[in-house]
Amino acid sequence: MHIPDGYLSPSTCAAFAVIMIPAWSIAARNVKKWVKSKYIPLMAIGAAFSFTIMMYNVPIPDGTTAHAVGGGLLAIVLGPWAAMICVTVALAIQALLFGDGGVLTFTANCFNMALVLPSVSYLIYKLISQRTELTSPRRWIGAAVGSYIGLNLAACCAGLEFGLQPLLFHTAQNVPLYCPYPLTVALPSMLFAHIILAGPVEAVVTALVVRYLQAYKSDLLDMRTLATVPNDASPAPLSSRKMWWALGVLILLSPLGLLAQGTAWGEWGGDEMQKLLGFEPTGMVNLSDTWSHAPFADYSLPGFDSFWSSAVVYIFCAVLATAIISLLTYFFWKFQKSESKA
Amino acid sequence: MSERRAVPPWLQEKISASLPGAERRRFTHVGFMEKTLNAITKFMDDQLFSEQIAKERGLLQTLDPRAKLLSVFLLILTTALFHHAFPLILMNLWVLWLAKSSGVPLSLFTKRVWIVVPLFTGIVVLPSLFNVVRPGTPVWTVFRLEHPVTLRYLTIPADVAVTREGLAAAALLVLRAGASVSLAVLLTITTRWNTLLKALEVLCIPAIFIAVLDMSYRYIFLLLHTSNDMFLARKSRLTGRLRPKEARRFVASVMGNLWGKTTALGTEVHGAMLARGYTGTPKSVSHFVMKGSDKVWLALVCVVALSLLGVDRVIL
Numbered sequence: 109m110h111i112p113d114g115y116l117s118p119s120t121c122a123a124f125a126v127i128m129i130p131a132w133s134i135a136a137r138n139v140k141k142w143v144k145s146k147y148i149p150l151m152a153i154g155a156a157f158s159f160t161i162m163m164y165n166v167p168i169p170d171g172t173t174a175h176a177v178g179g180g181l182l183a184i185v186l187g188p189w190a191a192m193i194c195v196t197v198a199l200a201i202q203a204l205l206f207g208d209g210g211v212l213t214f215t216a217n218c219f220n221m222a223l224v225l226p227s228v229s230y231l232i233y234k235l236i237s238q239r240t241e242l243t244s245p246r247r248w249i250g251a252a253v254g255s256y257i258g259l260n261l262a263a264c265c266a267g268l269e270f271g272l273q274p275l276l277f278h279t280a281q282n283v284p285l286y287c288p289y290p291l292t293v294a295l296p297s298m299l300f301a302h303i304i305l306a307g308p309v310e311a312v313v314t315a316l317v318v319r320y321l322q323a324y325k326s327d328l329l330d331m332r333t334l335a336t337v338p339n340d341a342s343p344a345p346l347s348s349r350k351m352w353w354a355l356g357v358l359i360l361l362s363p364l365g366l367l368a369q370g371t372a373w374g375e376w377g378g379d380e381m382q383k384l385l386g387f388e389p390t391g392m393v394n395l396s397d398t399w400s401h402a403p404f405a406d407y408s409l410p411g412f413d414s415f416w417s418s419a420v421v422y423i424f425c426a427v428l429a430t431a432i433i434s435l436l437t438y439f440f441w442k443f444q445k446s447e448s449k450a
Numbered sequence: 451m452s453e454r455r456a457v458p459p460w461l462q463e464k465i466s467a468s469l470p471g472a473e474r475r476r477f478t479h480v481g482f483m484e485k486t487l488n489a490i491t492k493f494m495d496d497q498l499f500s501e502q503i504a505k506e507r508g509l510l511q512t513l514d515p516r517a518k519l520l521s522v523f524l525l526i527l528t529t530a531l532f533h534h535a536f537p538l539i540l541m542n543l544w545v546l547w548l549a550k551s552s553g554v555p556l557s558l559f560t561k562r563v564w565i566v567v568p569l570f571t572g573i574v575v576l577p578s579l580f581n582v583v584r585p586g587t588p589v590w591t592v593f594r595l596e597h598p599v600t601l602r603y604l605t606i607p608a609d610v611a612v613t614r615e616g617l618a619a620a621a622l623l624v625l626r627a628g629a630s631v632s633l634a635v636l637l638t639i640t641t642r643w644n645t646l647l648k649a650l651e652v653l654c655i656p657a658i659f660i661a662v663l664d665m666s667y668r669y670i671f672l673l674l675h676t677s678n679d680m681f682l683a684r685k686s687r688l689t690g691r692l693r694p695k696e697a698r699r700f701v702a703s704v705m706g707n708l709w710g711k712t713t714a715l716g717t718e719v720h721g722a723m724l725a726r727g728y729t730g731t732p733k734s735v736s737h738f739v740m741k742g743s744d745k746v747w748l749a750l751v752c753v754v755a756l757s758l759l760g761v762d763r764v765i766l
Contacts, residue, residue, distance in 0.1 A: 112570075112571070112627055112630070112631065113526060113529075113530065113626070113627060113630030113631065113634070114529075114530070114571070114623055114626035114627035114629075114630050115623070115627070117530070118527060118530045118531060121530075136656075136658070136659075145720070145723075145724070145728065145729070145730035146716070146717075146720045147658075147730075148658065148661050148662055148665060148723075148732060149665065149716045149719040149720045149723060150713075150716045150720070151662045151666075152661075152662045152663075152664075152665030152666040152668075152669060153665070153666070153669050153673075153712050153713075153715055153716045153719065154712065154716070155662065155663075155666040156666045156667075156669035156670045156672075156673050156712070157673060157708060157709060157712040159666070159670050159673075160670060160673040160674055160677055160708065161705050161708070163486065163489050163490065163493070163674070163677075164486050164677070164701055164704070164705065165481075165482040165483075165485040165486045165489070165701075166482065166697075166698060166701050167481075167482045167694045167697045167698060167701075168694075169694065173481065173482045173485055178705075181705070185709060193662070197659075197662055197663055197666050198666075200663060201663070201666065201667060201670070203634070204634070204637075204638055204646070205497075205638060205643075207562075207566075207631045207634050207635055210526075210630060210634075211523070211526050211630070211634050212526055212527065212530055212630070274584075279533055281615065281618075282586070282615055283615045283618040283619050283622070284584075284615075284619045285533060285619075285622060286623070286626075287623070288575060288578040288583075288584065288616070288619040288620070288623065289578060289583070290584075293577075293583060312698060313698070313701065313702055313705070316698060316699055316701075316702030316703075317702045317705045317706045317709070319702075320702055320703050320705075320706035320707075321706045321709070321710075324706070324707075324710075325706070325710050328709060328710055328713060
């Protein structure tokens with residue numbers, strides 16, 4: 109899943125940098141809050157651990173071996189924020205030392221493997237394990253399901269990133285400049301390999317490690333117990349968590365509108381006005397041409413005509429818009445906070 | 451070349467275990483241990499070897515690491531911006547020349563870049579050459595069918611052919627990936643890891659992140675050493691065959707055990723740091739001096755990048 113340089117356009121990488129930079133700073137602050145001065149050694153050795161277990165070969169049923177990524181495992185033992193930092197450091201070492209994953213594509217790789225993979229794995233693990241005891245079977249079941257879904261969602265993101273390249277970046281002669289495969293090829297092939305092979309390996313290994321820890325060192329399954337400094341304020345529970353869930357559901361449901369026929373009331377285009385009124389207002393004709401550079405005009409991309417492929421583009425647009433809005437809100441909030449301090 | 455290797459050849463020998471009862475294919479799962487052990491040895495060997503190259507006095511080694519880092523980053527970015535194959539070829543040739551004048555053995559360099567990249571990227575782009583995946587102007591017809599075949603999402607045209615667009619896109623991707631990987635390899639092979647990390651400050655990366663990277667690299671060796679011991683210990687106790695299920699449980703146990711060691715180590719290192727007066731903020735000591743030759747080098751890189759971009763956008 110390590111995307112090398114040359115497969116993604118520089119603008120795609122820049123877009124992921126815009127997402128990742130605030131994500132890193134939030135993660136660093138969150139982790140530092142509850143591990144204090146222990147932060148550096150714990151994160152450094154955690155990253156070294158993450159790097160080391162990626163080198164282990166795991167036998168798989170066909171007689172060969174495969175690697176586990178360990179992102180889900182790290183999220184379970186360290187929490188999603190600390191896992192994000194550890195995986196980022198491990199990815200940086202891999203990119204610089206081995207050329208495993210590119211230098212420019214580093215931000216995209218971090219988005220897939222350091223943000224999506226651990227956070228999704230952790231959410232599902234928490235959802236299944238709830239507040240059960242550390243030795244409960246629900247813990248390892250949650251670990252297996254979480255790491256499986258987390259890895260596949262990360263692969264899905266990588267597939268989307270690959271698949272959008274030929275649509276957005278090609279020469280006048282229609283020669284793709286970066287990854288040549290459209291979404292209809294890139295997404296299924298990425299998902300196929302991960303659903304069939306890498307996903308099960310990841311799930312089995314994560315579950316086995318969690319069971320090992322349950323049997324011998326169950327306190328290590330909850331990092332807070334070993335890292336918390338006394339009198340340390342634990343991070344406040346997210347009161348807005350339900351709202352984020354609702355937003356996620358809304359994003360997933362956003363393509364439902366595609367099933368409905370016709371245009372939303374008041375959003376008619378020129379040709380629809382022509383049909384409704386019998387003429388097209390001249391003011392509208394003049395104004396409608398002022399902005400014709402939208403990259404995702406009508407929330408769609410050329411070549412995405414079937415319901416499912418337009419649904420993917422819809423969800424992508426929704427996620428992108430939510431990310432931009434959250435970022436702007438975050439920066440506004442920071443700005444306001446610094447002003448009120450002054 | 452081999453005599454320059456840091457790890458003596460007898461230490462790198464791949465031992466194939468001929469354990470009693472392991473001949474039967476279904477149970478020869480000791481392979482996963484050897485693969486892991488070999489991967490660890492190879493990692494150590496590569497690291498020692500790059501340290502040796504970084505110590506030589508070539509063109510890139512004498513540069514200020516910050517200037518080198520900036521220039522490599524700039525060149526990778528330029529490589530990503532090209533739209534034509536010609537400037538990419540020029541870039542690749544220039545990088546090869548840089549490698550040669552920095553004392554990097556070309557055989558090793560080409561092996562690391564021009565065998566790995568075409569193998570990996572080549573396999574990835576292979577299907578996109580044909581008009582089955584992307585329609586285009588046919589250049590070479592591979593075979594003809596009686597009529598086009600439609601399989602759910604995929605339409606196989608009557609003439610299955612390699613397209614001009616497919617070839618152009620594949621060439622672009624392979625050359626681009628090759629140039630980017632070459633530049634990254636060149637940077638890491640001619641710079642010592644510690645120096646490279648300190649130089650990262652020039653890219654405005656926070657000191658705390660660099661400190662984590664630095665410590666992490668150091669402890670990778672310790673954790674790999676521990677893993678090596680655990681795998682070797684298991685292997686030396688193995689007298690018969692190991693079922694895949696047991697093997698998987700063993701790998702998972704090693705991971706779990708290593709996690710226990712990792713957290714214990716973290717606590718100890720933290721204690722040791724506190725004892726030496728650590729306050730919670732990392733301090734870095736670097737003595738980099740930007741010489742005149744470094745500035746000339748940066749200017750040269752800018753000129754090369756701009757002129758190649760000019761060739762790409764204006765002339766072609």
